[in-house]
Structure formats: structure tokens, C-alpha cells
Amino acid sequence: MTIPDLNPQATQHDTQTTWQQTFPWEGRRLLDQVTALRQEGAPSQVLAYVSESPEMRAWLRETLRTTCGEACAVRVRSAYKPAYFWVTEELQPLWRRAHADRLTLTYPRLPGENPGRFLQEAYPLAAILEREGVQAEFIPGHAQPTYQATLWRGDTALWQGSCFIPLASRESPDGRTVVAPTGWLTVQADTGPLHDAPLPTDGELFWNWYCSVILPAILDLAGQRNDGLVFKDLSVTLHLSEPDLALDVLDERISMTEALTEEVYFGTLDALKRHTSTPPDARTLTPGRIVPIARSTPGQDGRARVTLTRWDAAPQEREELDLPPSGERLGTSTLLDRPWPPARTWAYARQLADQYGLGWSVPAQSVDGRPVPAMVRKGREGPEGVLVTGGQHANETTGPVAALQFVPSLVASDLNFAVLPLENPDGASLHRALTQIAPEHMHHAARYTSLGDDLGQRQGLPRWETRARAWARDKVNASLHLSLHGYPAHEWVRPYSGYAPYGFESWALPAGFVTILWYWPGQADNARAMADAIARRLLQEVDVTAYTTRAFRTSAAHLLQPHYQLIHGLPFILAEQRGGLCPITVITEAPDETIYGERFQMFVRAHVAVCEAAVAFQVRQHAEA
Template sequence: MTILFDKRFSRTLDTLVADAIGPFEAWTFDDAKSRKAAQDALAAKGVKAHIRSAYKPLLHFFLEEVQLVGLESVRIVFPVHPNAPANRFTLEAYPLAAMLGDAKFEFVAQTIGADVLPAYDVQLTYTDGAQALHHVLAPNRVHTDLAGETNLSPTGWLRNHPAHEGIRLDTDYEALFEEAMQAIAAHEWGGTEPYFEELNISATYPAEDERLSHGDEAVSLREALHEEFYFSLLEFFQKKSGRPLGDRGLRPGQIVPEIVLGAVPSVCVSLRKLDRSVETGATFDLETIAEPPYVTQIEAELDAIGGETFEATTRSGRIVRARYVKGTDAPVMISGGQHANENTGIVGALRAAKLLRQRPGAHFTISPLENPDGYALHQRLRLVNPRHMHHAARYTAFGDDLEYRTAENTGGNLGEKNIRNGATDLTHAPLHVNLHGYPSHEWTRPLSGYVPRNFAMWTLPKGFFLVMRHHEGWDRRADTMLNHVTRQLGKIPGLITYNDAQIELYEIHAGETGFRIINGFPCLVSVDDRHTAPLTLITEYPDETIYGDDFIAGHTAQMVTVISAYDAMQMIVQYG
């Protein structure tokens, strides 16, 4: 192991308590319990202070300072800043609209200048006729990141008098991230990808996750820091390699931020060998399994399905396992686990394959876990932070998205991608059902503009939806497929209601989805000739990272999608 950077940071709250001599307001990146403890310590010194959250300040204002009982209506004038998307500050307030009971809720936009400190103006009306007006600061700074992009990002703030605007407070949270990033950028990485096996960022931060009263939502500064490190480093290496931001063919190596709860802010950046360990554990009934299965169970389920074995090898030496069941039906390719932190598709694929295997004439390939290196990392990260989305496990140990591998950009070493090529060669299937997921709760990057760059569409959950990509001339068959699949999905109790509730909240905080609604399900349809199969049906279930009945509901929806798409393909081949 080679250490590139190792530092402990003074806690901002401790510094504020130690240095304060008069009343003040501050905004820091800390949980509510820690901020209150600091306020109490200051009060014991005779100093009156109010320490607010720099992260999602409007949400915390309602959680900590507003009397919610008897609230009849809420009108919020939010800022629109020239260095941010128009919906930036409504996103930052999420999921407020769902946490106010029956109170009427309204957002009103107000454009501000680049030099104006963002703030919300809040009007509260109560059932007894009482009203209250509040001016809620949302301290932000305009800055340029290591990718050369200009961002408007939340920041620490200090104000000694209510009449004064205040000054920026450089917090421990921001310093930890920025100094670690600078150290990584200063390292000599050479000119050949991959640059490392594992680039590990082990950090501790003293902020507990705070569950919210809506859905799977929580305020998690540690999860946000994981996302910041992972995607900021992808962007740094994309720029270094001369690629555009968001390029999924980049192969830097495996980037692993491990952000844990600890008493002192600290970070250690190191270069390590790839983790090649195999986690083993209990086996559960697939129909009722309530968490991501161990890889040993996935392999055992594949063995039970049977058929012809075909395999591929990952960077770490793990094996991607698949089966080909040959029959007289029109063939279908079924896959899951391309993005290994999206787990309901893995179980849904296996459940569907087990049902199809019982049919005479069944004809399909099944590769339920296309990215076992990423999956091993996800299992490792879940042990400490089980509910985080863990996007570091999304890509392979090379750091790329396996779908975007080609012979040209890999030097012919296709690795995991060979499993899809093998399925295509065996079947020449007209349909590929590719099971995916996305975050079950809000996804943010608070130190790089808040909204995840190149992933704005995925920042909030919006139900279970489908993406159909088809070759030119296959539009009618794509519509037939979607009509049949969505009709079958609509028979799952509660699924449309679940979708409707998430979409309604999404539209309040983010705006229109842009989806085409088919039988109550959001769908995105496009012509795309990149794929070998003329029809590629991609599922997107909000499953990062869910458990219990929510997980069961997720893999049930994935299973029904596979079965109904398979049946639709047979009808399309038979009747056109």
C-alpha cells in the first residue's frame, strides 16, 4: 500500500466554540445533534449562537425551526442563480413538499444576480389565521473545480450580526474534500490506463445519517462525500486522459471512497491492490429474499437453471457466469448487475429465468451478474453504510462501464463484455432485457454544484420506469412491447400508486419528467443502433439501496418485466 495523503482536520464546531466571544450565526456541514451540542457549549460560556446546516438549509429550517402543527399553507420564493440550473434550489429543498401533511405548498421563482447571496423567502399561514415571514439564507459560493467547471456550491458561513451579510467559513467538510483532491491531482499518474488497481479514499466524518419522515430519504453528509469523491475523481481522470466529462470508456482503475462515522474529520488516500476476496453467507428463498444475495447463491441458482455454460473473466480474476437455455421460442437475452449497486435486477433476472425454464420451448440466455468486481465492492461497502447508494460499485474494477467497451478502446481485452457478445453469438436474439436500478433517495454532490453533473435526470426517485432503445424501423414493435409489458406491470398491487406518488413529488421539486406515460408507467423511447439486438428494454427501479418488503417489491417488478417482455417477443415474432 502506498499512502498519497493522510491528514486529520480540526473540527469546525470545536473551533467556533473555542474562539467565540460574542453572538453569531453559523452554517456548517454537521448533523443536528452536533450543532445543538455546540450551541449548548457556547451558551455555557455565555455566548448566544445559532448554528444551522449549510447542507439543505431550507429543509433543516423546517425540521428545526418551524411549528408544523396547524400549518395551512407554505409559499416559498426560491432563488434562480445564473451559475446554477433553474431548479437547483427547489431540488435542494427536497423532499419538503411531502413532509408538510395537508398544507398547501407553492414554489415561486425569483431570479437573482451572480453577486447576491442565495436565500429563500418563506411565508407560513396557519389554520388560526396567523402568518409568519422568514428569510432563510442558503450560503453558496461560485468556484471552479479540478475539472475546470464553474459551480455554485453550498458552503460554510459566519455572520456576527443579523443586519450583516456575513463571510464565508471554510469548514472541515470542505477542507477535507479539497485537500484530498488536490493531493490526488498532484500525484504523477503516468500516461497509461489503468493508473492503479484500487485508489482508496478512507475518511471519517462526525455526522450521523438523519432519517426523514418520507420514503427512503435521509440526510447523509457521509454518503454525499462518497459521491463527491467518486465522481470528482472520475472527472479528474477524464480530463487527464483528454476525454469529455461523463465519458464511460475511461479505465483509471477502481476508485473506492470509504466514508465512515468517526469522532474526528480525517482522510487517508492510498494506492492498494485489488480486493479479490469472496464474501459468503446465508442462502434465502429467491421469492422472498429481502437483501442482495451473496454471489455463492447467485451461482447456485444459475446451476439449478442449467443449460449451456458460458463465461467471461474480470480484471480481478472473478468469473462472470451465464447460461444458455436452447429451445424453439424466439430467443431473448436477460441480464442484470451491469451496474453492481443496482441489485433488484439480479434477483428479478434469476426469478424470471427459473419460471421460463419450466416452459416447453423456452429459449434464452441469463447473465444475472455482469459485474462481479463491482458487486464484491458493493457488498464490502454495505457492511458499514447499508443504505447508501455506493456509486463506486457501479462500474468495473477497470473503472469503466462495461456496456461502453469496444475492441478499439480496450485493445481487444473485452473482459466482462464478452458475456454479452457470447449471448449474442449463441442466440442472435431480437430482444435484450437489461435490468437496472437507480437511487431510491436523493442523490447530491454538494461540493460540486449540488446536482450530479451529467446525471441530473437521476437525482430524485420517480418510480419504476422503462427505457426502450430500438433499431430504425422497429418503432411499431417497440410500442407493442411496451404496451404489453406495462399492462402486466399494472397488475402488480400498489405499483402504479407508488409510481404516481414519486412522480408527483419529483415534478414539484425538479419539474416535468419528460416521460411518455404508457398504461400508467413512465417510458423513454429512442432509436439507438449501438446495440446488437433490435430491441433493448432497460428497467429502472429505485433500489439503491433498499431492503425488506421494498426489496421484494423491486425484484418482483423486475421479474414481471422479464416474463412479460419475453411473452411480448413471442407475439411479435408470430404476428409481426
């Protein structure tokens, strides 16, 4: 597939290189194509697949009807998640009129693809059908790229139909062959077919350009260094006419603009891993900060601007610093509602330390020089303590707030403890900036550190942010690590790399509040007993349980094999982990990326409930020892 007006030239200035590219809007290309085809014959049927919002597709449909005449049958379907839009836009009116009570949807299983891929692409139809009172049956089918549906009332079939899935084979940045969504145009005249071929979407044009122009330049730069660094910043700004819309079910969203930012971020990492022979699941690369931003600009030509800033010198660790009290008394009313900026998190942590007479230290700094403070209590008679950490992955937003809210409960216990409420302040600062632009996007670009690695997997001796965790564990002799995390609140997609996010497939669909327990060899019985105690405590949070039950039911309907086990009806993962920081690590996973308001508050309470149950279990274990 060629890219219109490809211009690989880049402009350079000092330590920066900038590329710019425009992409003709697929809607205009569609209309021009149909207009040209009219010279060959009068169209009687037009079926187009474009990656556009429902409103833009409705406008294109009406424009095509005007162009082709009222006698021409025109359908403009979505090239992205075609099954979802086909069912909700074309079948929903049918089942309502016919009072259907059951829908069977047969999804394809294509050779070489994950057998559940197209079941997942139909998500969240299960929730839509449940709300409509229509029983959903998803059935694996043939090896052809089509969905087939039947509407039923009782045992009577009321309607049958099918939906083509336009796909294109491509190579992902890590070298895998995948099939990805593409646009399509089929035009039929009374005399026969006029056209039946792909129509590249705006997202495809951008991604082809990025992979053919930007990634090779990055890999070339990586080959020029031997210190593991590649760039200081890689800024990618997109304006494309692509769908970005909230759904009225669960906290779901369908957003190709967001999906493209995920492709830029993880695709760049994947390409570098392949280039350096780094294992695909490693989080140890330090390429630099990757910052993709995508805006939906309906009906306009697309444009992209990429700016790469090179290091003028390798980063160096700085002298220690302290965070003096801010002098401002901070309440908790807004604290529980949404993420706080790093400075306010630090100020509230210092306030709590002063209020409860806790030790205060700044054992580490980030790469960009931001502090990583700790609240510590030691000197209690108990031989083992508790470590609480939040904000390791900075786009997982409820953890730092919950860590602060849990401090009074820790103070009331008789345990030694250390609390690191914000381990990754550079990521948190970036996340705050990104959410000012796109508050409903999950922004995994802010997940890792400024170097681009996961601080929990940084190689070599502890440096920068990683110093704090080891320091705090040793300070209180922690035997229990409470690590507060989150994951996407809506479907996580990488459309040009196999659909589900490669390496994170099990987290692609939200399943409610999930709890993970890692344990050292010999700790399996303790971990399972603790998980049981945690589940019983979570059941007291009625809203958390109700939300999790519904989300889990919906996601499970679109997965062949969920990777969780249910304990008292709630999802858990228990696994032996020899490399865990402590004998038992409890990891809370709230679907909190893009969550605000009451839902944010609910998940903060869920984190705290898990922490309370785990600490209470630990206290009982010590008392019985």
C-alpha cells in the first residue's frame, strides 16, 4: 500500500529532529472514488467501510445517496470494530421491532490468529444485549472474515445476516505477521461489479508512515549509542478523522485515536526490543520518554508531527534533597475524587507524617530530579513490617491516593511500616499534562519512568527511583508488600499489532477489581488464606462487588479463557514469585485508568479494604506464631 505524498525529509535543529506529514481524509477519498466509478456505470449498491464516528458515517451515507441517486442502496459501516457497530446500528432496530429474545453471533477463527480474537472484537455486545433483555450466544465458526447473526424468538429464527470484516495483512513492529483493520469499498451496478478493493483508513496511512519513516530513524539512532539510551523525548502529535466516543455501557469507550497512541508507544518499544534482541516481555529498555497525543478531527485531512530530542549528555543522579512542610493544611474531600498532582501528594504525605509523628525521608529522586519521599514508623516490637507503595505505574491513578488514605489504619496497628505514596513522580507529572489534553485516554506513555523502563525491573544496582523501594523494605524489615496498581477501565486495543495489546492480552478487557498475590516458595498456604480474608473483606464493599460482578460477566463472555480464578465470586491471581520483594506481595488492580468522581472514590476504598484485610491477617499470623 502506498502512502499519498510521502515526504521522508526531516528538519534538524541542534538536538532536535522534526518530521511532518499530511494524510488525505478517507471520507474525501471515498467520495472521489465513487464519483469516478460513476463514469463506468450507475451504481445500484455501495458498501463502504471507513474508520469514522457514527455521525461522520451517517453524513457520508447521505452524501453518497445524493451522489448516486435515491435508487442506489448505500451502507457505510465501521472499519474499526465492525461487529459491534453492525449489531448496535443495524440489528438493534430489528430485534426491537420483532421482539426477538435471543441473538446468536458466529465469529470467525482465522488461521494464524488467536482463536478468540474476533470474539473479543465484538466486546461489549454482551453488556448491550443483557441490558436489552436479549440472550447472547457467541459461537466459534468458519475461517472466513465474516460475522454471521441470527435473531430468534423462542425456537423461531426471525432474521439472518452477515457482516464482512475488512482486514489487511501486515508486519507488526516486533516482526510478527498480523491482520489489521482496513477500509473497504464495494460498488455494484445493475450490469455487474464496478469495484471491490481496500480503501486505506487515515489511521493506516499514519501507521504505515510511522513504521516506514520514523521507526527506522529511531533504530538508526539506537545503533549509534552503547549506553542503552536512545533519545530524551519522542513527541508524536496526531490529528486524524477517527472515532473517539464514549459508550453508554460500563465505562466503555471506542477510540481509534487512543489506540493509535498505544501503537506509537508500545510499537516503538517493540521495535527497539526486536532491534536489540531484548525479550518481548521485558520492561528494562531505557530508550527515553515517548509522548504520543492524538486528537479526533472529524472530516479533516490528517496531519502528524514527530519531534525527537536527543540527549546532550547522559542523565546523572543528583544530591539528596528534602521536602519541607508546605504550611498548607490539605483536606481529603477532593483527594478521593481524582488524581492529585505530585506536589500536592507530597504535601499531604508530609502533613500526615507530621500529624502522626512518623519518620520522613526522601531516599531517592527521579531521573528528572523529583523527590520520592517515604513515611516510616519503626521501633515496634514486631520483627516484621509492612511496605506500601503507590504510583509505580503513574497512569494507574487511584493507588497513590489510597496509599495516603491507608496511613491512619497503619498508625492504629502495632506494626512497623513504610509508605511510598508516589514511586514514579516523573510519570505522574507527564500523566497530569496528558490528561489535560485527553482526560478519557489511558495514557500508557506515562506508565514507566522518564528513561522508559519499569522501575520494578530496572537492571543493575538501584538508581534513581528504584533506590526508594529497597531502602524502605530494609528500613522496616518488610515481610508484606502492598503494591497498589490499576489497569484500563475500558477496552485496551492495539489494532495494528494483533488487536489485543501484545504482552498484556489478559488485561485487554476490564473485569472489575482484581487482586493478585505473589508469594515466595513455601508461602502458598499463607497466600491462599490471605486471599480468602481479602475476598471476604471486599464483599463488604457492596458497590465494588456489584461493579466487579457485572464487569467480569461481560468480559468473560468475550474471552475464551479468563486468566483469573474466582474466590468468593471475585477475581484473583495467585502465583509463586521467587523474585518478589517480600515473602508475600499483594497487588491491587483497580480498573482506574480514565476514571474520575464517584467511581474513583469507590476504587480508592477498594484498595484500602484490601490493605486493611492483608494487614489484619498479618497481625493475626504474628499473634499466633
